[in-house]
Amino acid sequence: MGLGIPPRNTSVPRRVARRVTTPLRILLISGSTRDSSTNTAALRTIAAEAPADITATLYDGLVELPQFVPGDDPAPATVEALRKQLGESDAVLICTPEYAGMIPGSLKNLLEWTVGTGDLVDKPVAWTNVAYPGRGEAAVETLCTVLGYVSADIAEAACGRITVLREQVGEDGLVADGEVRRQLSLVLPAIAAHVREKTA
Numbered sequence: 001m002g003l004g005i006p007p008r009n010t011s012v013p014r015r016v017a018r019r020v021t022t023p024l025r026i027l028l029i030s031g032s033t034r035d036s037s038t039n040t041a042a043l044r045t046i047a048a049e050a051p052a053d054i055t056a057t058l059y060d061g062l063v064e065l066p067q068f069v070p071g072d073d074p075a076p077a078t079v080e081a082l083r084k085q086l087g088e089s090d091a092v093l094i095c096t097p098e099y100a101g102m103i104p105g106s107l108k109n110l111l112e113w114t115v116g117t118g119d120l121v122d123k124p125v126a127w128t129n130v131a132y133p134g135r136g137e138a139a140v141e142t143l144c145t146v147l148g149y150v151s152a153d154i155a156e157a158a159c160g161r162i163t164v165l166r167e168q169v170g171e172d173g174l175v176a177d178g179e180v181r182r183q184l185s186l187v188l189p190a191i192a193a194h195v196r197e198k199t200a
Helices: 038-048 077-088 105-112 137-149 178-185 187-199
Strands: 024-030 054-058 091-095 124-129
Touching: 024 038, 024 077, 024 187, 038 054, 038 091, 038 178, 054 187, 091 187, 105 137, 124 137, 124 187, 178 187
Parallel strands: 024 054, 024 091, 091 124
Antiparallel strands: none
């Protein structure tokens, strides 16, 4: 998409590299607070299509996260739960809508909670844009800005647009269109390849 990733923020604490798990654990984060969101449907479908060597878990605590308060110590239980999930994950996949020309405030709030503790430092992170072509670009740009600031490791080969239309989502909350499901099924293996190449 030609979007540049900002320079890493050297003030963020560095994480010690660790061996990846088997199966690989990937945390899926939707930037939408709406259960019927196509972003969430895409992530549910990605999880359902995960190969046997990858465990994909959809994060479900976005609505419960309190407003970020710098220096809040101890952190609220919901924040500690988020940090635990991030810490136990080998990679993160984000799928977010665009609200008012950027990522939703709820997703920005989640990412702000990771800054002081360096939860995303060197963590492989990918994004999928499910918006109709020509839309969602600002969300991707602002997401990349924040990910650059928190020094995430962008798995660029796993990032891209896979349009999901509302009418393609079935009553089970999964994408029903076969071609779209096929495209979504390729995302986790691409992230896994990035993680394994990095740790080889």
